[in-house]
Amino acid sequence: MRPTPRLASAACAFTVAAAGLVFGAGSADATTPHEPLNATGSCSQSYLPLPDPVCQPGAYNPDVTQDTIDSTICVSGWTKTVRPPTSYTNPLKVQQISEYGYSDTSTADYEEDHLIPLELGGAPRDPQNLWPEPRYTTGGETAGDKDTIENKLKVSVCNGQVTLDDARQAIATDWTTALSAVGIG
Secondary structure (H helix, E strand, O other): OOOOHHHHHHHHHHHHHHHHHHHOOOOOOOEOOOOOOOOOOOOOOOOOOOOOOOOOOOOEOOOOOHHHHHHOOOOOOHHHHHOOOHHHHHHHHHHHHHHHOOOOOOHHHEEEEEOOOHHHOEOOOOOOOEEEEEOEOOOOOEHHHHHHHHHHHHHHHHOOOOOHHHHHHHHHHOHHHHHHHOOOO
8 A cells, every 4th residue: 555645745754853863953052054954855966066955054063153263163173073973974974865866875975074064163963064965076076175165264264354154154055156255265
């Protein structure tokens, strides 16, 4: 017997909600700047090289603010203190590869990446801030390209050239244009 669409939709929503509990979505240790994960649990690849903004809108680490950057993100090695272990990110990567419907399911071909990077005070464990970023896209962008932009933004924030909020907003909106959006090259 096949479930009715309404029943199937409810089952899918329950699965997504249960995954959120397992992976800490909506936990007190993060704030989300946008809407939460969509109720269907399916994410679109049409935004690549960006994540689907409904599935991964980004989330902030509440311990990182403009007032705390000198004791958090601007301290060398700080991100190592908050980076989640692979025992957490690998199962999430597998789940999210499925949610995106990627035909290539090899986890080695994706970086479980923070949309708002740890270097800018992104929430370390919130699934709304983590997504399976393809290491290479058809447009030629790479996960390494995003890492370079993240580092430039962090340096600019720590040097006082860009505010933390502006850097976060720029990278969450479109990491490929984030540097020009905040006026740095």
